[in-house]
Amino acid sequence: MATTTDTVHPDALGDLRDSVDAMADGRAPQQVLLLTGAPGAGKSTALDRVGRMLGERGVRVYRVVADEIGRRRPFGLMSTLLGLEEHYPPLAETPDLVLEAVEKRCADGPVALCADDVHHADADSLALLGRLAGTVRDLPLSLVLARRALPVRESLDALAARPDVRTLEIAGLGPGGLDELVRERLGAPPGARLRELLAVTGGNPFHAGVLLDDLRRQDRLAVVDGETVVRGDGRDVPTSVQASVRAHLALLEAPARDLLRLLAVWGRPSTVEQLAAVGGTSALALVGAVEAAVSAGIAGWNADDELAFRHDLFRDVIYADLAPPLRRLLHEACASRLRATGGIATQILQHDTDAAEPIPPAEALRIAASDLAHAPAQAADVLAGAAQRCGDGPEADAIALARAGALAAAGQIAEAERVARERLHADGDRAARYDLTRVALHAMVSSAHVGAALATIDDYLAGDPPESERTTLRHLRRWVEVLEGRGPVVRTMPSGPRSGAALVPAAMDLFLAGRCESALELAVEARDAREAGGSPPWADGATAPIWPAWFALYARGPEAARAESVEARRRAQERGQGWLGPLHLFVAGEIDRVAGRWDDTLAELDTGLEAAALTGSGWLSRATAGVLQTRIRRGELDGLETAQERWRLRGLPEQFGLPMTALTTILLAEARGRQSEVVDLARTSWTTTLDGGRLLWALLAGPDIARLALDVGDAALLRQVATDTAAVPVDEAVALAPAVDLVAAVADADPDLAAAAAAAFDHRGHAAGALSAWEEAAVAAATRGDGDRARTHARRCTELAASLGAAGTVRRLTARLRAHDVRLGVSGSRRRPATGWQSLTPTERQVAELVGKGLTSPQIGSQLFISPRTVQTHISHSLRKLDLRSRVELATTVARHTS
Structure with a gap:
């Protein structure tokens, strides 16, 4: 869906009545409304009118106004909006607490969260608003936000570009x-x-x-x-409005003007007591000035009995007209008051910065470090302000490095690269240049800009750096090559210190070569090495925490991998590694696919891909292929060619040189009955991958390619696949070991060997492998003319397929057996209905029952060891299948079916 922006006059908002009705009922295609306009154009009026219309329709409306100094309170806007206690430094669980608070309010009926002047909001609250924009699918929730186009806030521009957000340009009043x-x-x-x-x-x-x-x-x-x-x-x-405001002020006595100047510098609504303390006087002494400012219509009282400007343009003009020496004096007084009362360090820093105080870089870095663990976007924002004041030299290098690192940790990859590159153009010292180069490289690698990353590494190495830098960059270069699948797999251990940067590519090479157990041990060592060394998020094998769970999947099976995955995600949250979230979800989805939890697979992978779109990750081939292949095996073919074409046009690489999207093309052609069209692709991708030493591919794709070769009668390809697969050592890939016997069974039409492979897969918890093996056992028996045995094995296959939702596999099996004059009759698997209570998957039902008990998404995620975002995806699926609009209705339905 293309993003469009409508233009509307604030007095014409009545024309939105139908849209507001749909929002109130949860029927609107876009439950997020973003109002944009120039200062004074009527954004606040428009927001208030929409909020009032929603309130008239029974929606509970929560409203907050962001202010400039509030931008320095991590999660401040969302905490104020929802009435949550603020913590500084911020807590690791703050995002989940916000989501929990929203869900609790929505449990009592429709809710609208209205935020005015969000261009002033803190960076982490803006990130949470983006996250909440995705929850409107399964909550009776509307978001109504108002902003100026300037200053530019990238997160708001990204929100405006989303197809599920309606944007309105407020153009002022008509006649x-x-x-x-x-x-x-x-x-x-x-x-x-x-x-x-x-x-x-x-x-x-x-x-x-x-x-x-x-x-x-x-x-x-x-x-x-x-x-x-x-x-x-x-x-x-x-x-002009400026002249009008100045005319207002000219009529006030000096005490009232002084009060308003102090309020403008303070930067947010304030109690009279606070203003008196900043000005070094008593609250009683300000009574007359306050009354004069209120009577003049320049200031007024908000809902919290704080003094606030009636419009931010008053503040803008008063602040702009302050002589610089007076402005600095007042900022110093504000900073002093905040220090005396234990104010938030970031707000103190902002006042110091605006006072043109020489902020020691160490102080700015210390304050940012306190935010970095769980509010990296806020840390980056703080450092952006410090960068404007610190001049040039080593201090600027340190600020730029910390800022780029904070942006990387926040998942703002492109911005991290921009900041690092911008500072690299300055004449910094070698150490700073090296670290900034590494941050820029982290961003390039994360975005899959392989050519640029390799060129940057080579340019730096050509400058004859110290051996320690040379060694680290060589390890990084090797990692980039491994990621893209460039060149053959290297099976030798790196020399020198066993750092995360050295061990991660070595571990991946072992994994791709089929030595999964050794790869797992090395990956755990890499993860522990970087944690013990206190490495920043962008250095020393930054993705090391991701790989142990994936390697464990094939070394030890899905249950061991699931335990590793849950622990890895817990550690990521504790350490503020939110940018790794999509990658963790990709691994979790693959674990669920192998274990046969295919509905969970789609929930994890879809959620991860949605999150990755925000971080700018370019390594999406495995997750994208995982979604498409799962849908193919389930028989959900509509729209898959279009999805494949969209992927092709993105031009992203096949991660690790594993041709996952090529296999998707093969499976889709097979499902459409066009197997002969993709034989050449199957042969080329098979040969190229194995010639590069990626033997794991034989175990992953061998059964599918062997089946294709058998069905099209390509004896040479079938023989090659069987020979290659038999040559792969499987002592360290226990979960995949039965694939060798399965491919041999396909080549020899041996039902006994295929049935044994099915039992072996089942014993290892590899449900997807067992399903494939029972299919081949049935076909092999039919090939040998044993119809009764073919039907027996086919029954095992269809029963397992029913539990997985593998309707596509059943259709393929039925067609293959029919070619041998074996009919399954009516004994095939029963498909889960598409709608109604019985259509819910086991996980969806489990989640729904926990919703019925009043648990929130974070609580459910903690209990089921899945992410809150994935919980939301399951709830969204359940609401769609049950034709419901809210969790309240879902809870009622659960009670009816479980009582």
Whole structure:
């Protein structure tokens, strides 16, 4: 779906009534509304009107206004919006606590979260808003956000680009809206002269309101014959909002002006007591100034009894007009007050920065470090401000490195590379240049920009760096080659220190060569080495925590791998390694595929791919192929050719040189009955992969390629696959070992050997392998003319297929047996219905029952050892199958079916 932006006048929001009705009922295709406009254009008015319309329809509306200084409170906007206790430094579980709070509120009915001025929001709250935008699929939740286009916030631009977000450009009031504004304020519509003056404002509600206030204060307006008319020639009517604001201020006494200047520098709503303490006076002494500011319409009281500007344009003009020495003085006073009261370090740093105080880089780095573990986006934001003030030299290098590293940890890969490269153009010292190069390389590698990464490494090595740097970059170069599948597998251990950077590519080479147990041991050593060394997220084998679970899958089986995967994800959350989340989900999805939990596979992989789209990861071939192949085996073929073409157009590499998407093409052609069209592709991909030493491919794809060769009558290819697979050592790939016998059974049409492979796969917990083996046992028996035995084995296959939802496998088996005059009759597997309670998978039912008990997604995820995002995916599937709109309805349905 293409993203479009509609333009609307704030007075025309009534035209959105049908859309608001759909949002209130949870029927809208886009439950997220993003309002954008210039200062004073009416964003807040529009947001309030939408919120009011939702409230009139029974939706509980929560509203918050972001402010500039609040940008320095990690998770501050979301905590304020939901009434959560704020922690500094932030807690690892804060994102889950936010999601939990939202779900609890939604359990009592539809909820709308409205946030104004989100261009001021802290970076981690913006990230959470992006995450919540995905939850509207399974919660009675609407998000209504208002922002200025400037300053640019990349996360808001990314949110606006999502197809499930509706964006509206607020273009100011139309003539009818301006008439209504005058009528509301003065009791009668404007006359011709006043309409002419109001037209100068361009429909900007704030400008128009200030103009009316000025004219009324000058006693220039009167109601005559049912119209509001302007007295005088109008030559002295203000023509800009800045002049209007200054005119307001000029009428105030000095104490009130001073109070408003202090409020503007403080940067957010404040109690009178706070302002008095900053100004070194008493609250009682400010009473008169406060009353004057409120009476003038410049300030007012918010819901928390704090003094706030009635519009942020007042603050903008007052702040801009402050003489720099006075501005610095007031920022120093604010920083001093925050220090005395234990204020948040990042806010203190912001005031110090705005006061042009020379902030020691060590102090900025210390503050950022306190945020980095669980609020890396906030840390990057803090360091961006520090970078503007620290000048050049070693301090700038340190700030840039920390900032790029924080961006990398936050999953903002492209921005991390930009920051690192920008600083690399400066004349820093060698150590700084090396570290910045490594951060840039981390970003390039994560994005699958292989050519650029290799060229950067080679350029750096050509500069004759110290041996320690040369060694590390050579290890990284090897890792890039392994990732892309460039060149043959290397089976020798690296020399020198056993760092994470050295061990990760060596471990992957062993894994690809089929030595899965040795690879697992080496991967665990790599992970422990980088953790013991305190390596930053972007260095020393950054992806080391991912691989032990994948290697364990084939070395020891899916249950051992599942335990390793759960522990790896727990450690990632504790260590603030959220950027690894999609990669962990990809491994979890593959574990579920092997174990036969195919619905869970799709939930994990789809969730991971959605998360990877935000981080910019380019290593998606295994996950993409996993989704498509699972759907093929389930017989869900609609739209798969289109999905394949979209993947092809992206031009991303096949990770590790394993031709997973090529195998997808083969399986889809087979499912369409066009096997002969892909024989050449099967032969080429098989030969190329194994010639490169990636023997694991024979165990992973051998049964599928052998079946294809058998069915098209390509005896040479079948013989080659059988010979190659038999030559693969399987003593360290226990979970895949039965594949050797299975391929031999296909080549020899041996039902006994195929049945033995099925039993061996089943014993190892490899349900997908067992399914394939029972299919080949049935076909082999039919080939030998033993129809009864073929039907017996086919029954085992269809029973297992029913539990997996493998309708595609059953259709293929039926067609293959029919070619040998063996009919399955009506004894085939029963398909799970597409809708209704019986359509829920075991995991979906388990999740639904926990929803019925009142558990939130984080609580369910903790209990089932899956991510909260995956829980949301299961709930979304359940709501669709049951034709429900909310968790409340799901809980009611669960109670009806389980009572």
